[in-house]
Amino acid sequence: MTNYTWKIYYAFVLISFVFLPFHWQWTTGWLLGSVAAFIIYKRTEIFAKRVLSMQTSSGSYLNFAINYALMAAVLVISAIFPQYLNVLTCAIGLSTIKLAIIFHVAVIERGR
Numbered sequence: 001m002t003n004y005t006w007k008i009y010y011a012f013v014l015i016s017f018v019f020l021p022f023h024w025q026w027t028t029g030w031l032l033g034s035v036a037a038f039i040i041y042k043r044t045e046i047f048a049k050r051v052l053s054m055q056t057s058s059g060s061y062l063n064f065a066i067n068y069a070l071m072a073a074v075l076v077i078s079a080i081f082p083q084y085l086n087v088l089t090c091a092i093g094l095s096t097i098k099l100a101i102i103f104h105v106a107v108i109e110r111g112r
Contacts, residue, residue, distance in 0.1 A: 001041075001097075001100075001101065002104070004104060004108070005100050005101055005104045006100075008100040008103055008104055008108075009034075009038075009096055009097055009100040012034070012096045012099060012100055013030075013031070013034045013096060016030035016031055016034070016089070016093070019089070023086070025082070025083070025084060025085060025086045025089075026086045026089045027089075028084055028085050028086075029078050029085040029086035029087065029088070029089035029090035029093060030086075030089040030090065030092060030093040030096075031093065032074055032077070032078065032085055032090055032093060033074060033078075033089065033090040033091060033092060033093020033094040033095075033096070034093040034094075034096045035093075036070055036071065036074040036093070036094055037093060037094050037095065037096050037097045037098075038097065039070065040067045040070055040071065040094075041097050043063065043066070043067060043070075044063070044067065047059075047060070047063045071094055074090060074094065075087060075090060075091065075094075078090040
């Protein structure tokens with residue numbers, strides 16, 4: 001991801017604070033999902049660098065299983081503690097990096 005895409009991601013994370021005066025659970029769910037998305041992205045980035053340097057994709061099933069387990073764990077935690085986290089905003093938070101990339105490519109790069 002480019003620096004510009006990271007700025008869009010951080011803007012999406014900051015958007016979560018808009019909900020703070022209304023329902024603070026929405027904000028905490030969004031932040032938890034965004035942090036998990038960041039961790040999952042970094043894990044995938046490290047895995048891709050390792051695969052490209054070694055020219056082998058061994059361990060790909062385990063890597064993606066761990067990523068999906070992290071996503072599931074975040075959603076389960078938000079479902080178990082609805083008084084602190086909102087499941088829907090947690091799911092939106094999990095997709096913030098994907099949304100930032102799509103926004104950057106579809107809106108900003110297309111306009112150049």
